[in-house]
Amino acid sequence: MQTYKVAIVGTGGIAAVHADNLARTGGRAELVAACDVDQGRLDDFAGKHGIPATYLTLAELLAGAKPDIVHLCTPPMFHIDQAIECLEAGVHVLSEKPPALSLADFDRLETAQATGGAQFSCVFQHRFGDASAAARHLIGGSEFGRPLVARCDTLWYRPDSYWDLPWRGTWNAEGGGPTMGHGIHQFDLLLHLMGPWEEVTAVAGRQARATSTEDLSAALVRFRSGAVATMINSLLSPRETSDIRIDCEYATVELSHLYGYSMDNWTVTGAPGHEDEVTAAWTSRPLEQGSGHSAQFLAMYDALDAGRPLPAGADSARQTLELAAAIYASAFTGQPVRRGQIVPGHPFYGGMDGDGLGTRVLDATALNRTAVDTAV
Structure with a gap:
């Protein structure tokens, strides 16, 4: 079983739920980085959860941390563009709901997944x-x-x-x-x-x-x-x-x-x-x-291990x-x-x-x- 490098983007309330549940995956995930536009909030979050690297932009995180999976914990209006940026970089995405604000935006994922060879998943725990x-x-x-x-x-x-x-x-x-x-x-x-x-x-x-x-x-x-x-x-x-x-x-x-x-x-x-x-x-x-986030995280890792959707x-x-x-x-x-x-x-x-x-x-x-x- 592979251990996956995970990064969290957005460090508000739901991000703490993700970090806490990542710690319950029995070593299947390593939380390597976090990103937020608010430096103070980002530093507090990283310190609380022992995250070694912090970034103020998603582009910097993708280039510097090179995660396997990015968890999107940002407000809803950012989900789809951030997901596409990750997918095109070949990084798997686990996005909080809603996955997009419209079907038109959501349908942009198909091209992004094909471009980067990565997959999108939504948090439906x-x-x-x-x-x-x-x-x-x-x-x-x-x-x-x-x-x-x-x-x-x-x-x-x-x-x-x-x-x-x-x-x-x-x-x-x-x-x-x-x-x-x-x-x-x-x-x-x-x-x-x-x-x-x-x-x-x-x-x-x-x-x-x-x-x-x-x-x-x-x-x-x-x-x-x-x-x-x-x-x-x-x-x-x-x-x-x-x-x-x-x-x-x-x-x-x-x-x-x-x-x-x-x-x-x-x-x-x-x-x-x-x-x-x-x-x-x-x-x-x-x-x-x-049920819960950790149950979905583990199912995601099992699918990646086996090469399944x-x-x-x-x-x-x-x-x-x-x-x-x-x-x-x-x-x-x-x-x-x-x-x-x-x-x-x-x-x-x-x-x-x-x-x-x-x-x-x-x-x-x-x-x-x-x-x-x-x-x-």
């Missing part, structure tokens, strides 16, 4: 761990049966002060609100467990928060299998939970947690007459490793990003959106705001609500 692997194996199989109906809710709470950072809550910097920046982890896991989606009908609104984007979206998603799922992405929910429930022919699979899960967060229930078979199938699978690579990450784009497109046009419909020339291909349509719809809704409140 909920896919990893034993319980997720067990559920993915069993859903659609003979013991659990095919999936029929599901729900996927990211019900979180963020006060107005959350948007004090100037890049938060803007289409140009984050690409959207909770659909892009928060719920994307949970519905990525839903897609990982249930397979390709086919059509979505959605609504989105700015109910209460000081943001330019939505603070709530809700969607009805139909999958290729015929299954149907409801989905809510909210920053308005005081009792925070992250929930997935998938009802199959013979079993219900449930996951309830907040920002990460262990085995205890999963519940599997057999249909009447199938209890023993369902329980036996679930407990026969390995159920020890929890990276897990959570560009193709599957694009499916998740396309669903986010379709939710916005449906919400702001009032029409269902099918997978594959958002292509070059479509207003939502170049951005989740749909060439300003999203802003106009959200602003009009907010004005109408204000008018009603004033009248009352």
